[in-house]
Amino acid sequence: MHCLGELKKKLKADGVDGFLVTSEINVRYVTNFTGNESILLITPGHDYLFTDFRYAEQAQLDVPWAKIAVKKVSLIKTICGRLKRLNVKKLYVESSHLTFSQYLEIKECMERIKLVPTKGIIEYYRERKTQEEIEKIEKAIVVAEKAYLEIRKKIRVGVSEKYLSDILEFEIRKQGGLRSSFETICVAGSRASQPHARATDRKIQEKEAVLIDWGATFQSYNSDLTRVVFKDRISRKFEKIYQIVLDAQRFAIECVKPGIKAKDVDYAARSYIESKGYGECFGHGLGHGVGQEVHEYPVINKRSKEVLAAGMVFTVEPGIYIPGWGGIRIEDIVLVTKDGCNVLSRLPKSLKDIQI
Amino acid sequence: MHCLGELKKKLKADGVDGFLVTSEINVRYVTNFTGNESILLITPGHDYLFTDFRYAEQAQLDVPWAKIAVKKVSLIKTICGRLKRLNVKKLYVESSHLTFSQYLEIKECMERIKLVPTKGIIEYYRERKTQEEIEKIEKAIVVAEKAYLEIRKKIRVGVSEKYLSDILEFEIRKQGGLRSSFETICVAGSRASQPHARATDRKIQEKEAVLIDWGATFQSYNSDLTRVVFKDRISRKFEKIYQIVLDAQRFAIECVKPGIKAKDVDYAARSYIESKGYGECFGHGLGHGVGQEVHEYPVINKRSKEVLAAGMVFTVEPGIYIPGWGGIRIEDIVLVTKDGCNVLSRLPKSLKDIQI
DSSP, X not given: OTTHHHHHXXXXXXXXXXXXXXXXXXXXXXXXOOOSSOXXXXXXXXXEEEEOGGGHHHHHHHOTTSEEEEOSSOHHHHHHHHHHHTTOOEEEEETTTSBHHHHHHHHXXXXXXXXXXXXXXXXXXXXXXXXXXXXXXXXXXXXXXXXXXXXXXXXXXXXXXXXXXXXXHHHHHHTTOSEESSXXXXXXXXXXXXXXXXXXXXXXXXXXXXXXXXXXXXXXXXXXXXXXEESSOOOHHHHHHHHXXXXXXXXXXXXXXXXXXXXXXXXXHHHHHHHTTOGGGXXXXXXXXXXXXXXXXXXXXXXXXXXXXXXXXXXXXXXXXXXXXXXXXXXXXXXXXXXXXXXXXXXXXXXXXXXX | OXXXXXXXXXXXXXXXXXXXXXXXXXXXXXXXXXXXXXEEEEOSSOEEEEEOGGGHHXXXXXXXXXXXXXXXSOHHHHHHHHHHHTTOOEEEEETTTSBHHHXXXXXXXXXXXXXXXXXXXXXXXXXXXXXXXXXXXXXXXXXXXXXXXXXXXXOOTTOBHHHHHHHHHHHHHHTTOSEESSOOEEEEGGGGGSTTOOOOSOBOOTTOEEEEEEOEEETTEEOOEEEEEESSOOOHHHHHHHHHHHHHHHHHHHTOOTTOBHHHHHHHHHHHHHHTTOGGGOOSOSEEEOXXXXXXXXXXSTTOOOBOOTTOEEEEOOEEEETXXXXXXXXXXXXXXXXXXXXXXXXXXXXXXXXX
């Protein structure tokens, strides 16, 4: 992968003997290896992929440039054996992806090794998508959108939330997706006030809005979208709140470009919702990066310290949730371009469009 | 949940002020709360569930006996605030489910707190299934079996591996399952030599065996099964190796009962496969517990230190894998009873049965 050379340079420059990549997704990003429970050791010299018997054959095929080591007793013990032979004294670890138990196990094997906690080294590269990655995300979006348009036809009174999410899963696969990128949220009526409620066997009633938050995985890349639809005539209250959320989303998207602080994008939507008196009803962040993970960097919320850069891909998903009444969220995916942004998702979302 | 009282007693007896449960599944086991990214603090007095805005409403409904705290900045900081107010000096942590970064964050907030690494405290209870849990696993098995029987009819030359796994997913949901319990392994021909290969768009060819490893999730509980099927006449070599795997599985199942060492069950299958000259071709453990996780305790392999006890539910899945030729694995789920075991899964598997 393109970042490997830079990582090796960084290790040399920082005077570190190796970098233990324990995040499964980061291992996949660097190696394209899709097996689970495998750990990558990058050193200024050779690189080593530690895996188990199940993936030994696949690892040889997928990562010919690394030395493949198959664990005997425990992956960490196999790794420590290698670290000793390489005389590694100072090792970068991914502190958010190394368990306390793995930390203790390494320290037990190698008393004098210095484990330097790091955060976001590979995530820095993952945040800035290559053209190839953007195309895969676009494909993941198209798959999700096509699948949605199919099931949208089937939304009617008496159909259950779970049935809709089950056929959505099937359509995603039929359209060429690997699967849903997460468990579809498909909730009707007042249940939509729980931003992450599960789809249940509950049947859609008359005059209920349906909130669907779904996505597709295409070649390890994901999409994540939300739409609200309404079968009958929309109530005044619903209309008013929907328009507030839609405008908030537009204000946020309008300010996306390189050099802008992520928290300012959040602020654009949040301050508008607050000005309309619904600040308390928008309790989550505005968005999150999407790529090999459904939730990744950049984080778009009021505490984010990130500055937008070209190649970043993230969701913009303001919402208003009122317990006992329901909830509205509108979610699209944007790409930061050289001088602004492209909205990659294209499903219509005006008040007129959300009526079936 | 039934273990909460015992856990509180244990904390008192061990002179520990609290137990921080960071494993999502363990939190779910103790609380029945299905939201993600939530952490439970058990103390001899009150208990606290730390979650975020998305799940606040659901947490109140699901866990009325705990105090619900919604995170502001970070979950760990919110927890540390509570630990300070409770004057917690010695805290049990789940070392396999606490990240190095969370460990560092707690230590930074509370210099003097003693974090005691523990392993398997809640897993001990999870290993021993209650009648209610067994019934859910049985349901997850029945769902998986019914779905399999539907797609078995569709196995023929020219159908792709991925198509089969896609319709299997749909059938699982149609039969009342929440979803597949993991990404279905559906591989044909020589690809089956990779024990965990992904289903691809590759179409099934003549004279190829198809290996399907799949499971269903039903109310948070899982199943995990494997069958090999053959469309044409079975080759002599295939027949011979299949029978070895089948006999190995039978020998293993025959020795399952309370008091037996898990590694002896593994040995029963492994030594037989070795005696037939295929020892090198069976590189993984014999089985694993199944419950709220697809892979959980007990571990059934040659290094396992566990002793079987009534209520344990695990897979028995010997396999023989020959690179370039293919692979055979047969997987069923057994329950350890008071004086022996019940095989909970019922799909036929004789040489005759695997020919379509």
